[in-house]
Amino acid sequence: MNKHIAVDIGASSGRLVMGTLSDGKLTLEEIHRFSNGFTERGGSCFWDIDYLFGQIIIGLQTAKARGISECTLGIDTWAVDYVLLDAEGNRIQEVYAYRDSRTDGVMEEMAQWISPAAVYAKTGIQQLSFNTLYQLYIHDREELARADQILLVPDYLYYRLSGRKINEATNASTTQLLNLQTGEFDKDLLSLLHLRREQFAALTAPGESLGPLMDSLVKQYDLPQCELICAATHDTASAVLGVPLQSGRSSAYVSSGTWSLLGVELTQPINNPQAMAANYTNEWGAYGTYRFLKNIMGLWLIQEVRRLDGGRHSFAELARFAGEAEGFRSLIPCNAPRFLNPENMIEEIRVACAESGEPVPQTLGELALCIFDSLALSYRSYLQELEALTGTAVDVLQIVGGGASNELLCQLAADVTGKEVLAGPVESTALGNLAVQMIESGRVAGIAEARAIIGNSFPIVAYTPRPVPQLEKLLARWDALHAPFTGGRL
Numbered sequence: 001m002n003k004h005i006a007v008d009i010g011a012s013s014g015r016l017v018m019g020t021l022s023d024g025k026l027t028l029e030e031i032h033r034f035s036n037g038f039t040e041r042g043g044s045c046f047w048d049i050d051y052l053f054g055q056i057i058i059g060l061q062t063a064k065a066r067g068i069s070e071c072t073l074g075i076d077t078w079a080v081d082y083v084l085l086d087a088e089g090n091r092i093q094e095v096y097a098y099r100d101s102r103t104d105g106v107m108e109e110m111a112q113w114i115s116p117a118a119v120y121a122k123t124g125i126q127q128l129s130f131n132t133l134y135q136l137y138i139h140d141r142e143e144l145a146r147a148d149q150i151l152l153v154p155d156y157l158y159y160r161l162s163g164r165k166i167n168e169a170t171n172a173s174t175t176q177l178l179n180l181q182t183g184e185f186d187k188d189l190l191s192l193l194h195l196r197r198e199q200f201a202a203l204t205a206p207g208e209s210l211g212p213l214m215d216s217l218v219k220q221y222d223l224p225q226c227e228l229i230c231a232a233t234h235d236t237a238s239a240v241l242g243v244p245l246q247s248g249r250s251s252a253y254v255s256s257g258t259w260s261l262l263g264v265e266l267t268q269p270i271n272n273p274q275a276m277a278a279n280y281t282n283e284w285g286a287y288g289t290y291r292f293l294k295n296i297m298g299l300w301l302i303q304e305v306r307r308l309d310g311g312r313h314s315f316a317e318l319a320r321f322a323g324e325a326e327g328f329r330s331l332i333p334c335n336a337p338r339f340l341n342p343e344n345m346i347e348e349i350r351v352a353c354a355e356s357g358e359p360v361p362q363t364l365g366e367l368a369l370c371i372f373d374s375l376a377l378s379y380r381s382y383l384q385e386l387e388a389l390t391g392t393a394v395d396v397l398q399i400v401g402g403g404a405s406n407e408l409l410c411q412l413a414a415d416v417t418g419k420e421v422l423a424g425p426v427e428s429t430a431l432g433n434l435a436v437q438m439i440e441s442g443r444v445a446g447i448a449e450a451r452a453i454i455g456n457s458f459p460i461v462a463y464t465p466r467p468v469p470q471l472e473k474l475l476a477r478w479d480a481l482h483a484p485f486t487g488g489r490l
Contacts, residue, residue: 002443003071005031005063005226006433007056007157010235011078011258012036012303014052016059017427018068019434021443026434026457028427031066032059038097045100045341049083049091049153053160060213060223068224072437073161073213074231075154076238076429078258079174079283080132083156084147085165092143095153098130099341106134113192117276122186124271124282125176128295129337132175136193150199154233162228163214166204170237173284178203180269180282206232206286207440229440231433232286236261240291241432241447242425243400244455251396252386254379254413255428256403258300262382263293270389278385286436287447292390294382297334299403301371304345309364319408321365322372328474330361330370333482334378356481376412377478383417396420400428404461414463416471425458 004019015033019026034055038045056075063071084092096102107116107129116127125131132152136144151159152171159165172178179186185197204210213226232238239255240263255261269282269290283291302318313321330353332339342348349367353360361367379397387393397419399410404423414421425431435450444450468474 003068004434004437004441005060005071005073006231006430006437007059007073007075008235008238008430008433009036009052009075009077010429011038011300014055015430016056016063017430017434018063018071019430019438021438021453024453024456026431026453028430032062034058038099044102045097046094047081047097047153049095049156053157056157056161057217057221057223060226061221064222064224070225071227072229072441073226074229074433074437075157076231076233076235076433077154077157079152079171079234079236080130080135081153082132082135082175083151083153084143085149085151085156086146087148089149089159091156092146096135098135100130101341102138103129103134106138110134110137110192114188117273119176119189120271120276122179122181122189123173123176124180124269124275124290125174126279126281126295129340133177133189133193136195141194144193144195147199149201150195151201152233155201158210158228158230161213161217161226162210164210165201166210166230167201168230168233169203169205170232170284170286171234172200172203173282174234178284180271204230206230206237206436209440229437231436234283235429236291236293237283237285238432238436239400239429240265241286241435241450242428242430242454243398243451244425244460245448245451246396246398246422249395250392251398252383252394254397254399254403256298256399256401256406256409257429258298258303260296260298260375260379260403261291261293262296262379262386263291264386264390264392264394266290266292266390275389278389280386280389292386294386295335296375296378296382297339298375301334301339301345301349301375302368305349305364305367305371308344308346313364315406318364318368319372319406321363322368323408325363325365325369327369328373330358330366330373331377331478331481332358332370332374333484334371334374358481372406372409372412375409376416377482379413380417381478381482383419394419396422398422400425402426407461410461410463411466414465415468418465420465421463422460423463424460425454427458431458
């Protein structure tokens, strides 16, 4: 089978992308694209999970109309958010979005029962206020007791398509409930949440076949015959699989989308006190790896600015406006909690600048450049931490995902980090999803071959560092502004 479809859903949009491998080259064709976003009702934030399932069906109908009669299919989405199912397999409640404020203060409350150091020693997962651990801690106990199964979002979408319940391992690790030593859900943490192991399905590794698309769906909607293959369902896990290998060079990656995830791929976790103090995470990767990385508030900042401006300008236009503004005029500490889900991002940035004595950005170009300058400087700060924690100097920074198409941001990252930046592929998440499908289908021998194919199939743009005027003064200013948020806790 040589038709593979990646269902790749992020916090702001989703799409179905078909990959075809021929003569050692992988080509992509976007079949269907749709918007995504949480809605606010009654003071809470929710995802429309039925809408997402419906969009997958529409995408598969489109594939069938284009003559695709059979294919493999894999799903990846964002992490941490979950669905509760009753004993009949029906959804119990709406799906909370991680930016919901219900977890405010929960980390501190839970610390009365188990220390953050003990949790990190068990799980190696960074302290973020929206982690599933804290979401479940604050969730209605009656609803949790009724839950026969707790599935993360992509697991639930697989269930709706196949009837099979799983907990895919790369995404399950982000719950902050998996024990690094046992490779299973931690008994102490489950007990603290008053949950039972049986409420979670078996951990499933990327590459496992989940069987065919349910025949009832095929007949009802006239869909292709699909073999469902368990992808690395955490979109960052798939994005990292889609990073081409840099032979003979020490590289770190930035998966740049709504979030910027900066890290390296390791074969052993680093969950020592130093890593905990810097708030680095050890998410499980595919094929026996760990993603040792830092969460950085990413393009969410500019996405919100664009939304509040009424979507009048494309992201490319906003980058052009930024290129016409004065460089490093205004800076913000991107990982400050205030930027997680403010009522008005534009005003939040302006107020933050005023409070810290930074010039207040007024125009769209000044706002955009404030964001891009601050993101690039964040990369520098956290890359230095990463090198210290791993004991390995990084030669090259590989930016993949949507941010790889932002030439200004990529050049700024090269300038302030002093590292060569390789930008691309933009579609790394879909490519990593497809890589697992091709390996499971026997089309590709393993992940090293898949990455080599990706590197030969898609353009990579190199950015060489340029001198930054008065760099020492800029870095001193940034370090003073950024210091309170070095740990990156949200």
